[in-house]
Amino acid sequence: MVGRHPTAQLLAVGEGRYLIDCGEGTQLRLLEHRRRLSSLRVIFISHLHGDHYFGLFGLLSTLHLQGRQEPLTVVGPPGLELVLTTQAMHSQMQPGYTITFVPVDTEAHAVVYEDAQVRVWSLPMRHRIPCAGYLFEEQPRRDKLVKELLPTSLTPSELSQLAQGHDLPANEATGRPALAHAAVSVPAAPPRRYAFCSDTRYQPELAELVRGVDLLYHEATFLDDLRERAAITYHSTARQAATTARDADAHRLLIGHFSSRYKELAWHLKEAQAVFAWTELATEGLIVSV
Structure with a gap:
């Protein structure tokens, strides 16, 4: 539409x-x-x-x-x-x-x-x-170096080695003692994960494949009163998308691919949020950061 x-x-x-x-x-x-x-x-x-x-x-x-x-x-x-x-x-x-x-x-x-x-x-x-x-x-991602913890006498080559996660041996020329990478860095943030679930009938087994994702996109073509129609056409409902997100322990859910029969989408959001509170509508131009 x-x-x-x-x-x-x-x-x-x-x-x-x-x-x-x-x-x-x-x-x-x-x-x-x-x-x-x-x-x-x-x-x-x-x-x-x-x-x-x-x-x-x-x-x-x-x-x-x-x-x-x-x-x-x-x-x-x-x-x-x-x-x-x-x-x-x-x-x-x-x-x-x-x-x-x-x-x-x-x-x-x-x-x-x-x-x-x-x-x-x-x-x-x-x-x-x-x-x-x-x-x-x-x-x-590599652990992040903390500028305040780095000795001022480090050469560009030594900085590069540290940035790549290597420990530095003692530098006799400058008198610098050995330096462990862990002593001057903080752990990187865990890798982020995004799952894009295109047109599909509801399948409970999908939750295990996307377990723990930071962001899940799942189609929600119909509202749940048309779940039989959804099954016949191999699509999902907003409630089913939210159930997948809940069962997968996803952090956030985006629902989209709405049937043109729906002029307003508030009921899709309400239906999904009743099952999984951290749901958003995937509307045109939306920018989402993870």
């Missing part, structure tokens, strides 16, 4: 920018929110229903027209590569950058992508066609 756009989320972790789903008009939404298309590193597609990927070919074409040269990785279900290469062939679009396709086994919970910022796991969804969610785990 007007004012609600097809699914697309931009996840920022350090220097990494990861696009999750790419519904029609995604590139326009990114530009509206002043997000540079060139900063995208990886695109994750959950499944091949149009409201989750119809904007992808247009985005890839725009990146080509903008002169992108950096490689791009596209992760998604089997068939996605064929769809995009067929579109490229018939439109005679030959991108000036390398696109690497990573097919996902939508029945498996397995690592599908990893870089210096994140490790990403697939999450099996129960939908009408093969569909995967994604669990993003931040890579462990």
Whole structure:
């Protein structure tokens, strides 16, 4: 409906920018929110229903027209590569950058992508066609050096060694005694975790796969009075999404992918918060920090 756009989320972790789903008009939404298309590193597609990927070919074409040269990785279900290469062939679009396709086994919970910022796991969804969610785990960060605890006589090389977590032997030239990394640092914050659960029927077993996540996004297409309709169409209700968050001991829940039959969303929020208090609506343009 007007004012609600097809699914697309931009996840920022350090220097990494990861696009999750790419519904029609995604590139326009990114530009509206002043997000540079060139900063995208990886695109994750959950499944091949149009409201989750119809904007992808247009985005890839725009990146080509903008002169992108950096490689791009596209992760998604089997068939996605064929769809995009067929579109490229018939439109005679030959991108000036390398696109690497990573097919996902939508029945498996397995690592599908990893870089210096994140490790990403697939999450099996129960939908009408093969569909995967994604669990993003931040890579462990190094302990943080405390400036006030550092000797002033340290050389750049010694500072670099400490920053990498190494202990320093005694420096006879300066008379500095041995220095343990633990003595001048504080532990880094625990790695953050975000789970994106796309279109799916309610599945209690999902809670174990996303246990303890800092932020859980779960579809909530219907209110619970239509739970039978939700099951038939392989979707979930707001109450079911909240039940998954509660059973997973998630810290926070975002619900989205609302049916166009609902003009107002207050009842979705009320229904979910009755089960899991730390619930928010995933509305257009929302920025969430973890």
